[in-house]
Amino acid sequence: MPQKMVGNAAVDVDADGYLTDFSQWTRDVAAAIAAEEGIAALGPAHWKVIEFMQKEFKETGQAPSIRRLNKSGVITTKELYELFPGGPAKKAARIAGLKKPEGCV
């Protein structure tokens, strides 16, 4: 299992860089992954999305789709693309320590 250094911690990741063991996730890990994804700093809006995605994942076993995120009232689609430019579903899931999203929507 490939490992990666995130700050001072070593975390297990899959070939695409997603965490394979959620218990290794910390806010520092999230910030380090966000930096890799080109997001210099995670603000309160980012954290709102991350926390919602983690909650959904715990309840349903899957990261929520963009449609679900929009409907939840946590964030609008427009804002989501501004917060995580270049692929919000994948980036936010990776930063949140979740698996790579599998849907087509």
Next chain:
Amino acid sequence: MNEKIKKVSIIISKGGLDGVYPGLIMANGARMEGIEASLFFTFFGMDAITKKRMGRIKVATVGNPGMHMASLIGILPGMSAMATSMMNKTMDKLDIPPVPEFVEMIADAGCKLYACKATVDMFKLKKEDFCSQVDSIITVGRFYELAAGGHIIFT
């Protein structure tokens, strides 16, 4: 390692659910991958952005070879409505939005939407007939200019 696709211009030329959804999913999928995307609606594909029609796009059950149903059955009254309703319910369960919501989502994701001038003239439509997400009515020549440097996907 292949070079990543950076820009796509997607044409939606056919009506019906099976005609409009592929292009919409491609456009949304492109935006989800950070690919610059635009949609060009022409001919019956234009139903997907026409206010009066976008909420009631159906799937044809007659003369539709892709439909898993003999045309003789498909012709019975109510079959198209039933097939459409079943398909809509299934898509909703898979989190695929109905056309008006999907168009809004795709526009919010940063995709540009254009209507084909030739079809607009043919169907005698005006900008007010389209949903608010449509950026402008353009000619095919303008489409080619806008598509420069990217891939063109025809559906």
